[in-house]
Amino acid sequence: xxxxxxxxxxQGFIYAVMALGVYITYKILDFPDLSVDSTxxxxxxxxxxxxxxGFNPILSLILSTAAxxxxxxxxxxxxxxxxxxxxxxGIIMMTGLYTINLRxxxxxxxxxxxxYNTIFNNDFINKLFPEALEPYKTLIxxxxxxxxxxxxxxxxxxxxxxxxxxAVGDNEKIVTSLAKDSGxxxxxxxxxxxxxxxxxxxxxxxxxxxxxxSMGTGTIVIGLASVIIxxxxxxxxxxxxxxxxxxxSVIYKACVAAAIEIGLDSQDLKLITAILxxxxxxxxxxxxxxVKA
Amino acid sequence: xxxxxxxxxxxxxxxxxxxxxxxDFNLKIQNGDFVSxxxxxxxxxxxxxxxxxxxxxxxxxxxxxxxxDITKQxxxxxxxxxxxxxxxxxxxxxxxxxxxxxxxxxxxxGRAYGLGLGTNKRRISHYREMLSQLGLGLxxxxxxxVGALSGGQRQAMALLMTxxxxxxxxxxxxxxxxxxxxxxxxxxxLTDKIVREKNLTTVMVTxxxxxxxxxGNRLIMMHQGxxxxxxxxxxxxxxxxxxxxxxxxxxxxxxxx
Numbered sequence: 001x002x003x004x005x006x007x008x009x010x011q012g013f014i015y016a017v018m019a020l021g022v023y024i025t026y027k028i029l030d031f032p033d034l035s036v037d038s039t040x041x042x043x044x045x046x047x048x049x050x051x052x053x054g055f056n057p058i059l060s061l062i063l064s065t066a067a068x069x070x071x072x073x074x075x076x077x078x079x080x081x082x083x084x085x086x087x088x089x090g091i092i093m094m095t096g097l098y099t100i101n102l103r104x105x106x107x108x109x110x111x112x113x114x115x116y117n118t119i120f121n122n123d124f125i126n127k128l129f130p131e132a133l134e135p136y137k138t139l140i141x142x143x144x145x146x147x148x149x150x151x152x153x154x155x156x157x158x159x160x161x162x163x164x165x166x167a168v169g170d171n172e173k174i175v176t177s178l179a180k181d182s183g184x185x186x187x188x189x190x191x192x193x194x195x196x197x198x199x200x201x202x203x204x205x206x207x208x209x210x211x212x213x214s215m216g217t218g219t220i221v222i223g224l225a226s227v228i229i230x231x232x233x234x235x236x237x238x239x240x241x242x243x244x245x246x247x248x249s250v251i252y253k254a255c256v257a258a259a260i261e262i263g264l265d266s267q268d269l270k271l272i273t274a275i276l277x278x279x280x281x282x283x284x285x286x287x288x289x290x291v292k293a
Numbered sequence: 294x295x296x297x298x299x300x301x302x303x304x305x306x307x308x309x310x311x312x313x314x315x316x317d318f319n320l321k322i323q324n325g326d327f328v329s330x331x332x333x334x335x336x337x338x339x340x341x342x343x344x345x346x347x348x349x350x351x352x353x354x355x356x357x358x359x360x361x362d363i364t365k366q367x368x369x370x371x372x373x374x375x376x377x378x379x380x381x382x383x384x385x386x387x388x389x390x391x392x393x394x395x396x397x398x399x400x401x402x403g404r405a406y407g408l409g410l411g412t413n414k415r416r417i418s419h420y421r422e423m424l425s426q427l428g429l430g431l432x433x434x435x436x437x438x439v440g441a442l443s444g445g446q447r448q449a450m451a452l453l454m455t456x457x458x459x460x461x462x463x464x465x466x467x468x469x470x471x472x473x474x475x476x477x478x479x480x481x482x483l484t485d486k487i488v489r490e491k492n493l494t495t496v497m498v499t500x501x502x503x504x505x506x507x508x509g510n511r512l513i514m515m516h517q518g519x520x521x522x523x524x525x526x527x528x529x530x531x532x533x534x535x536x537x538x539x540x541x542x543x544x545x546x547x548x549x550x
Contacts, residue, residue, distance in 0.1 A: 156408075163390070163398050163411040170387040173379070177455065178402045179372040 008257050010139050012250030013146040014203050015222055019230075019249045020153055020242060021196035022223030027231065027241065029169040029189045034090030034220055035075045038097035039068045039194040041216035043201030045104040048111050048211040057119040061145070061202050068198020069191040071097060076187030102213060109213040118206035119145075138207060145203055149196060150242050156192070157242075165189050197223075218273050225252045225277045232284040252276070295322040295345060295462060295494065300354035302340060302518075314340055315351070315518040322511075324359075326525075327488055327495045329505035331537065332515030333544060338498040341515070342464050345496070347371045359461060373403060376455035376493075378448070380467040385451025388440030392431060392450070395439050396420040399454035423453055427483065445476035452480065456487050463488060465497040469504065477501070481508065502534045516544050 018040060025033040043064035050060040071093060079089040105111055119125070120138045129137045156162045168175045168185040175182040197219070205211045230248025231241060239247075259272045302315040314337050322328055330338050343349035344356060347368035355364045363371055378385055386395050397412040400420075417435070424432040427449045431442075439447060448468065456463065465484065469477035481504055488495050499505050505512055512529050514522035514537065522540060524532055 158411050159408045160401055160406040160411050161408055163394060164406045166390060166394075167387045167398060170389050171384065173384050174387055174398075176369045177372055177377060177385070178398065178406075179369055180406060181367070181369050 004257060004261070006135065006139055008254050009250060010142055010207060012253035013139075013142045013246070014200055014207060015226060015253060016200075016246040016249035017146050017149045017203065018197045018200035018219060019223045019226035019245050020149060021193035021200070022220065023227050023241065023245045024153075024165075024189055024193040024196075026224060026227055027169075028166055029186060029193075031079075031086050031169075031186065031190065032090065033072075033075060033190060033193065034087065035071060035093035035097070035190075035194060036090075036197045036223060037216045037219045038094045038101065039071045039197045039216075040201035040204070040219040041101050041211075041213060042071060042097055042104075043068055043198030044205035044211050044215060045101040046198075047202040047205055048105055048113060051113055051116040051118060051206070052111070054117070057117055057122060057206065060206075061119065061199060064202035065195045065199040068201070069195035071198070072194025073187050073191040075194070076183075076190040079190075080183035080186055098213070105211060105213075111211040113205065113209045113211065118209070119203070120206060142203060142207065145199075146246065149199065150246060153192075153196070154240065154242055161188070165192075218270055221273055221277050222249075222252065225273075225280050228280055228284050252280075294324050294357075294359055295496070296320070296357045297341070297344065298355045298357075300344065300356070301352045302344065302349070303352055306352075313518070315354075318354070318518055320513075320520065322494060322496065324494050325492055326511055327485075327509035328497065328511045328513060329509045330496060330498045330513045330515060331500070331502060331505045333541070336515040337518045338515050339466060342377075342466050342496065342498060345462075346375060346377055346464055374460055375462045375464055376460040377464040377466065378451050378455050378468040380470045382444040382447035382451060382471060385454060386439045386447050389438060391436050391438055392424070392442075393417065393420065393435040395450065395454060396424075396457075399457055402458040423457065424450075427453070428479075445472050445480070448472060448476075448480055449483065452483060452487065456491060456493070460491075461494060463493040463495040465495065465499075467498050467500060470500060477504075484508075502537050506532055506534055506537070514540060 018036065022033075022036060025031045046064045046067050047060040050063065051057060075089050075093045078084050078092060079086055084092070102109065120141055125137070125141070133140070157166065164175060164178075164180060164185050165188065168182050168189070172182045175185055201216065204215065226249035227245050228248070229251050230244035230246070233248065233251075234244040255276055256269070256272055259276070260266060260269075264272060297318060297320040300315045300318040302318075304312045304314060320341070330341070332338050340349060344351055345358075347363070347366060351364070355362055357363060358371070358374060387398065390398070393412055397416070400416060421432040421435070429446050429449060431446060431450065439450065442450070448471070452468070468484070469480050472480060484497075485508055487493070495509070497509065510529060511525040512522070512532060513520045521544075
């Protein structure tokens, strides 16, 4: 049982980092960004290659984030500069990146990482953690990364640039009125969002110790579900939205784990994911507004 | 100075619904002028504002602002010198941000939006002072989200936010049309006060003939893409609402309304 709970928190916190990215696109920018389905495995693919070649695992986190940010910026550029509709821009990136991800790993759709150093398993970390904390080691490191990501995002949203990002989703006209290019602000937002998503992908493949090309399928659904659960449970100003999203992510993972625990097969995972998301949408009624728009 | 020269503007080009709105349209607005623009729906008032602000591109002709040709300049670049208040009070503010955050956002116009803190604590008392001039009690609600305010309160904020940084031109697009008569009056008085204080060159489109007559030093009536009436200075001062109504009736008969 304890193992199960730890697993829920580990997965919940990793996906929380991704959900923070989806929070930026979906809630702040009002941009249905599907590129996350491929920027998540992009982070994993880059991490895989770096770890296999013996690079510092910390470096893999940084480079994954940077690659995700670049991919997100490209989604933004396709949308803003070439005037492709938001949904289609994401789909184009999602489809194109699938091949890129395969190329990065040298064509392998499945790479085990058991024999390499990761952020959870290297000489430095192993020495740092006493024997007694061993079962919690992974969770502690994940929590740390998640908290850093959240705090940095919270800080950013309080800066002038962050204000502009919040303004552009709220009321694009006002950004123009402030003599700023609303398109550039969107590109920045998408870039940050996909940076977070790729970071989550990097942590994910290190936690599960393998890379799989289809590990990103349904990322957007998990992200949206986390955001919608979190922001609907904690309506009003009780909690910071970013905190709410993290809790939403853990709740969502707990629901999935519960479904598997009561006897559903792990190959039913995507179906469970989809149905759970549908149930959440129906309960939260968030769809009404979105369908009309 | 705002100058529109030989403007041609068509809608739905190349379709059976092609409409010519402006054909060789010319307008010159001097520095410090406060121009009221009236006219029936579809006469080209808002299109004219959109041409000046850059949300609409003319097919032919040139637009200059303070002597600089801005015909090809992007909309957001033009806004460095221009402030615009829309008819819809929701257009001028960010609903999910607080009053303080909205004021801070507007206060930074003309400077870089970098990684410095979004709100400057030392400016808060200044914002309060500005808001208290409105007499709406907004100065005690700095932490309230703007989305929770009434249309009148939001429009008053929009006007403040638009004019709090140095601009040269103020564009008002029926900015009192969505407000109740009392609030409209308040916003109009506030507008006049700000325009005088800051000596802004102002173009105000309005359907309120009384506002058009009472405020500003020049009045233009638009009809089918032409300024059919243009009174300034002494001529405008003697103008009465009845004169304008007569003129409106003539237009209506002409177009068969």
